[in-house]
Amino acid sequence: MKEGVIALTKRFKVVLNTKWCKSCGICVEFCPKKVFEFTSDGKVRVMREEMCVGCRSCELRCPDYAVEVREGEEE
Amino acid sequence: MLDIKKYLRLSKLPHIWCPGCGNGSVVRALIMAVDKLGLSKDEIVLFTGIGCSARTNVIVDFNTIQTTHGRTLAFATGFKLMRPDMKVIVITGDGDGAAIGGNHLIHAARRNIDITTILINNSIYGMTGGQYSPLSPQGTYATTAPYGNIEPSFDICKLVEAAGATFIARSTVYHIQLTADLIAKAIAHKGFSFIEVVSQCPVGYGRRNRMRTPYEMLMWQKEHAVLVQQAQRYSLEEMKDKFLIGELFVNKEKREYTELYEELRRKLAEGGEG
């Protein structure tokens, strides 16, 4: 780990509880890094977890409490 | 970081609301407020009435009581008078609170009883499938307004202010952090506090009113809400299709009802005439 690049190397785990998720698409739209995507059958899935910057907009806005952003290991 | 699960009844999830419904977010805002204030789950009684808004207290682990349509504030008044030590919160909707419950709302406000009322305004009767309410804007469509709603709507915050409430605020689901902050202020306020939360019903309202997704509805909220501190930047003309959010009215002078009653009892006990 080098000093000064912590923000860039911080990793986040984006956990989607598919039992609670109703695929309303709010997280898909609000995520600034396009972490979420609709699958071809209309389900929301975490597609680019590595892009997550930890803004937690998805977690805050999910009306179904189905998204959780956890701080992961730093590289 | 807030652990929301600490406040939820996990066995009652997923909740019954439609995809993109704002109710879940209002519950989150309430939990954020309770967490911020450091209140215990035991000291909160969350009352609801009938409709989609009434299902909010199924999923939270407070003392929860769902009552009849519109009458929630009357039930809550009886409870609060006997248990003034508890934090009594009411969640209602635009139909439950402004139509069938309108009379109880203005009288609870007039008494200035220490109850916090959160009115989720999604402009529609959701549970019964999309009928217009007294807060549905004129010209919008509903299953009972197939040619467009010809009725003018209430400004429910102004109504409650005129009735005598002492803390009044408005927010939206889009502005969820503001909503949480205002709910916290409302709960901390001694007296009748009222927050209107403009919310989205994608299925019952959006679909019929040219907003196809929950996201579009949230963006509508963002674009039409003006923070009360920034209102002077807008002309009257510009404000026509907008609404104010934030703390709209506070009165810290008016005496609270349960306190006045306690004072009356104390005077009687001391041998006075009340």
Added chain:
Amino acid sequence: MSLKEDVRFMQGNEAIAEAAILAGVRFFAGYPITPATEIAEMMALRMPQVGGVFIQMEDEIASIAAVIGASMAGFKAMTATSGPGFTLMQENLGYATIVDIPCVIVDVQRGGPSTGLPTLPAQGDVMQARWGTHGDHPIVVLCPATVQEAFELTIEAFNISELIRNPVILLSDAVVGHVREKVTLPDPSRIRIVNRRVTNLPPEQYKPFAAGPDGVPDFAYRGKGYRYHVTSNVHDEEGFPATYNHKVANELIRRLHKKIEFYRKEITYYKTYRVEDSDVLIVAYGCTARSAKDAVNMLREGGIRAGLLQLQTLWPFPGEVVEGYAKRAKVVVVPEMNMGQLVGEVERCICRKAVRINRVDGKMISPWEIVDAIKEVFSHA
């Protein structure tokens, strides 16, 4: 320690208020309506004196709602009204029955329908008291004929309400409500007071709507870890909506009714007068029973062996009691200040026609009317 009886000259409505306080009521919510208003006025005066709360609500719907709210907080609560207000209370009355919340509702009957005869007596709410709210619900209705009975039955109304955790209706009328009579108030220590059963289970084991053999669940006060849910929907034992569960719905509704059946004997009150050898049995209740009693004496003076069965519990209808006393009677007479409401129940239980005496003009049925009606029957026999 010497017991102290207190003899007073009291109005019926006043006796109800005083009895309620002795029974432990600490919350009253009401709305002005003739001929029940004196109860609210008394409570406005007395509640703050005894550490309770009086509140005048915006209407009768709110009044009963506040009463139920206070009872859900764990306190004995009541409201008082008359026919029009009682009609407004019906929805929330049903709410109290489905969530097992005790409360007492006084209906001081006046002439109806609608505004009707606001200041004059009637007995037109007998069926409203039983079936006013929608759906199959349990209910108990007590009916006093004198100020003394108004006092005693008010205490019993609270006791029954707490025992079975259900609303109890005290069905008074404008005569009993406004008449002033001698009342003997018992020494407070001699008054039997029943309080709702409170759970001794810890919160994690407590199920708010689980009940034993009597069908009555145990209560838990709020604020002490018992964060249970209450809903007016059909609900499971934990209190959560179960609106697509036929089994739960069936069990809940049957449990609610079981409460009444289990305690039926204890909640059945009636009085008899000269029934031992009666050929004529008058079945009466409320203010009409006063005239019926006089009629019994007048008939006996004229050689007709008459007796009175005065029903104090109207619902659950004491069918077996009526059947038993009617057995030896050649004629059963039911005078009522309505078009004939309880007579149907009487006839159903005795399996034959009863003689009906009905009056709906706001005047009491006089003893002479009852005597004449019975003499008329005998003249054709």
